Amino acid sequence: MVCLGGKMVGQVVKFGGNGFGQVLAAAAVAILVRLFSGPGPALLPEDEFADDEKNGVPGDDKAGEASVNGKVVPVTIRWNNITCSFSDKSSKQVRFLLKNVSGEAKPGRLLAIMGPSGSGKTTLLNVLARQLMASPRLHLSGLLEVNGIPISNIAYKFAYVRQEDLLFSQLTVRETLSLAAELQLPEISSVEERDEFVNNLLFKLGLVSCADSIVGDAKVRGISGGEKKRLSLACELIASPSVIFADEPTTGLDAFQAERVMETLRQLAQDGHTVICSIHQPRGSVYSKFDDIVLLTEGALVYAGPAHDEPLAYFTKFGYRCSDHVNPAEFLADLISVDYSSAESVYSSRKRIDGLVESFSEQLSTVLYATPFASRESPKNGKKLSKKTVVKRKETWWRQFWLLLKRAWMQASRDGPTNKVRARMSIASAIIFGSVFWRMGRSQTSIQDRMGLLQVAAINTAMAALTKTVGVFPKERAIVDRERAKGSYALGPYLLSKLIAEIPVGAAFPLMFGAVLYPMARLHPTLSRFGKFCGIVTAESFAASAMGLTVGAMAPTTEAAMALGPSLMTVFIVFGGYYVNADNTPIIFRWIPNVSLIRWAFQGLCINEFSGLKFDHQHSFDIETGEQALERLSFGGSHINDTVIAQSRILLFWYCTTYLILQKNKPKYQQLESLPLEQIQPQLQLEPVEPDKVKQLNPPMKQVELNQQLESPALDQIRPFILEGL
Numbered sequence: 001m002v003c004l005g006g007k008m009v010g011q012v013v014k015f016g017g018n019g020f021g022q023v024l025a026a027a028a029v030a031i032l033v034r035l036f037s038g039p040g041p042a043l044l045p046e047d048e049f050a051d052d053e054k055n056g057v058p059g060d061d062k063a064g065e066a067s068v069n070g071k072v073v074p075v076t077i078r079w080n081n082i083t084c085s086f087s088d089k090s091s092k093q094v095r096f097l098l099k100n101v102s103g104e105a106k107p108g109r110l111l112a113i114m115g116p117s118g119s120g121k122t123t124l125l126n127v128l129a130r131q132l133m134a135s136p137r138l139h140l141s142g143l144l145e146v147n148g149i150p151i152s153n154i155a156y157k158f159a160y161v162r163q164e165d166l167l168f169s170q171l172t173v174r175e176t177l178s179l180a181a182e183l184q185l186p187e188i189s190s191v192e193e194r195d196e197f198v199n200n201l202l203f204k205l206g207l208v209s210c211a212d213s214i215v216g217d218a219k220v221r222g223i224s225g226g227e228k229k230r231l232s233l234a235c236e237l238i239a240s241p242s243v244i245f246a247d248e249p250t251t252g253l254d255a256f257q258a259e260r261v262m263e264t265l266r267q268l269a270q271d272g273h274t275v276i277c278s279i280h281q282p283r284g285s286v287y288s289k290f291d292d293i294v295l296l297t298e299g300a301l302v303y304a305g306p307a308h309d310e311p312l313a314y315f316t317k318f319g320y321r322c323s324d325h326v327n328p329a330e331f332l333a334d335l336i337s338v339d340y341s342s343a344e345s346v347y348s349s350r351k352r353i354d355g356l357v358e359s360f361s362e363q364l365s366t367v368l369y370a371t372p373f374a375s376r377e378s379p380k381n382g383k384k385l386s387k388k389t390v391v392k393r394k395e396t397w398w399r400q401f402w403l404l405l406k407r408a409w410m411q412a413s414r415d416g417p418t419n420k421v422r423a424r425m426s427i428a429s430a431i432i433f434g435s436v437f438w439r440m441g442r443s444q445t446s447i448q449d450r451m452g453l454l455q456v457a458a459i460n461t462a463m464a465a466l467t468k469t470v471g472v473f474p475k476e477r478a479i480v481d482r483e484r485a486k487g488s489y490a491l492g493p494y495l496l497s498k499l500i501a502e503i504p505v506g507a508a509f510p511l512m513f514g515a516v517l518y519p520m521a522r523l524h525p526t527l528s529r530f531g532k533f534c535g536i537v538t539a540e541s542f543a544a545s546a547m548g549l550t551v552g553a554m555a556p557t558t559e560a561a562m563a564l565g566p567s568l569m570t571v572f573i574v575f576g577g578y579y580v581n582a583d584n585t586p587i588i589f590r591w592i593p594n595v596s597l598i599r600w601a602f603q604g605l606c607i608n609e610f611s612g613l614k615f616d617h618q619h620s621f622d623i624e625t626g627e628q629a630l631e632r633l634s635f636g637g638s639h640i641n642d643t644v645i646a647q648s649r650i651l652l653f654w655y656c657t658t659y660l661i662l663q664k665n666k667p668k669y670q671q672l673e674s675l676p677l678e679q680i681q682p683q684l685q686l687e688p689v690e691p692d693k694v695k696q697l698n699p700p701m702k703q704v705e706l707n708q709q710l711e712s713p714a715l716d717q718i719r720p721f722i723l724e725g726l
């Protein structure tokens with residue numbers, strides 16, 4: 001596959017002249033065999049399954065049964081002394097994102113992590129879900145337990161609903177859920193059972209009214225933001241997770257939609273799930289749905305315990321009283337936010353916050369337990385959740401392939417706006433080029449025109465396919481990464497289904513381009529030449545799309561992919577056969593034309609156009625035949641078949657590279673360094689705060705209204721914070 005040349009076989013086989021080509025070719029063949037053979041497990045290394053298990057992927061029959069029956073294994077998560085620091089290379093300072101944070105989330109309860117922007121809510125949520133992206137500059141320590149067992153020794157099923165909704169835009173709500181259920185729960189074999197399962201989910205998440213609407217995106221209006229969020233939740237619920245993590249689920253939603261999403265989370269908690277969400281500043285009606293809250297400010301705990309009136313009672317003890325008719329969430333947010341309006345207000349608000357943080361940490365240290373943290377609990381559920389060593393891939397390779405093919409086809413064929421834009425662009429560029437190169441004759445100057453037109457056609461086709469793919473694939477990759485982390489399917493069937501589903505739609509645009517341009521420019525006027533012209537640009541378009549997949553798999557964002565893709569293509573354009581003659585290419589760059597899809601397309605188009613063509617000539621040095629023109633381009637003796645073979649190899653090369661990159665670039669999460677037992681502080685339990693205990697800790701203070709308290713007094717009027725004397 002790496003011997004992309006077709007002109008001189010010997011030269012081409014020795015790609016790079018050192019046998020490197022054979023090594024790469026052998027590697028590619030090995031990957032292909034892996035890609036297209038055998039059932040699922042062969043496609044994923046063992047450790048991937050291990051990872052999947054760790055990540056809470058359903059791995060046993062019981063789990064599957066639980067999913068179908070909607071049973072949830074109760075899970076309590078406890079965390080103790082979680083500290084996360086970030087070492088800043090430039091300033092050589094260590095910044096604490098989380099400082100000794102402890103807490104507990106229980107089944108059947110909705111826990112909200114609240115705090116001002118940048119207080120560490122998402123960081124804590126990610127730590128609890130073990131989804132904090134790994135970084136050499138981060139240091140994470142503490143203890144995290146699931147049902148009394150350290151997290152590193154246990155697997156449990158969890159769902160993580162991210163801020164960004166990652167869904168296929170052209171599928172309806174019902175189709176999205178149905179396909180997700182088919183992929184994740186193959187044990188539901190009958191269509192009726194699956195429909196019932198999906199209907200139950202639609203009903204539970206309040207999605208019945210929009211079940212047959214498409215999800216939509218920025219181009220096509222689909223379901224609302226709140227419905228998208230609930231659909232994301234529904235997709236996560238298919239595997240019947242014990243714990244649901246939701247990162248700011250109300251962000252970007254209007255008040256009504258936000259309340260519906262939170263009501264859904266509350267109901268899920270009531271169904272026995274442990275629900276943990278981060279939220280910035282909820283309205284009062286949303287706050288009333290929380291069972292427990294964790295208040296964070298600058299990475300430190302200000303309060304953790306039951307929600308409702310308890311935190312208000314707790315802060316009242318320090319003189320911060322929430323007035324009637326004030327949203328408690330707003331009161332708490334104001335209480336723990338630094339006021340940056342003036343130097344004085346910064347000073348006073350910081351003083352208040354430091355006092356509250358210190359007070360709460362003192363409060364924690366008074367709660368003692370008879371048993372050490374790590375050995376306190378050995379629940380019945382521990383066994384149920386423990387990691388299995390043998391994992392069976394439940395889906396067969398072909399079943400996954402067909403389901404993914406169906407989904408990819410729906411996505412590609414229904415994307416009307418994108419397809420319309422591509423069709424218009426193809427026809428418009430064909431009309432522009434056709435007008436510039438209008439009805440070329442057989443004069444000597446038409447030789448240059450022909451070459452220019454064919455080079456431009458090759459570049460235009462490649463660029464159109466590349467930019468379309470790099471614009472779309474990074475987002476799709478995020479969905480695929482998430483689904484693969486759940487163990488829904490393997491990479492092989494995904495990539496193959498994508499390739500096949502996009503053939504009809506992907507071929508339509510080069511065909512439109514060719515159909516308009518060919519007669520306008522009056523290229524070699526036979527039907528078979530026209531067919532070959534269309535075939536060459538179509539093959540090139542697929543090869544460019546495959547290259548776009550690799551770029552999209554490599555680049556971290558769509559923007560990065562959009563910058564990288566065209567830059568890489570520019571190199572292939574330079575060595576596209578028109579600007580630099582293959583014979584004059586410096587030795588160190590000789591391999592580039594061999595891997596340039598533009599060069600192969602240009603070569604094929606030139607052979608197709610010039611072979612058998614006669615030109616008007618007057619002088620002895622004039623070009624008389626098309627073959628002579630081909631000789632001047634160093635394409636003499638080559639065949640169109642070489643182009644087709646080379647483009648197929650380039651396409652396979654990019655597909656295999658994409659496979660390897662996607663396989664290798666699995667997200668890596670920061671490991672939690674466990675603390676020695678003696679360093680672990682007593683565990684916080686989310687019990688109501690005992691007023692007496694608070695009184696002991698804090699001398700009584702004149703109660704003042706919060707609004708009054710939060711006003712920034714003049715610096716000389718700032719009295720010592722009442723908690724300092726503890």
Ligand SMILES: Nc1ncnc2c1ncn2[C@@H]1O[C@H](COP(=O)(O)OP(=O)(O)OP(=O)(O)O)[C@@H](O)[C@H]1O
Nearest residue numbers: 086097115116117118119120121122123124135280
């Ligand atoms: N991987 C990281 N490397 C360096 N700094 C980080 C990292 N992750 C988070 N931070 C920093 O930690 C702080 C807390 O971030 P986090 O996203 O947890 O806050 P948040 O409370 O969720 O904020 P918001 O409500 O605005 O989303 C921020 O200042 C952020 O810049």
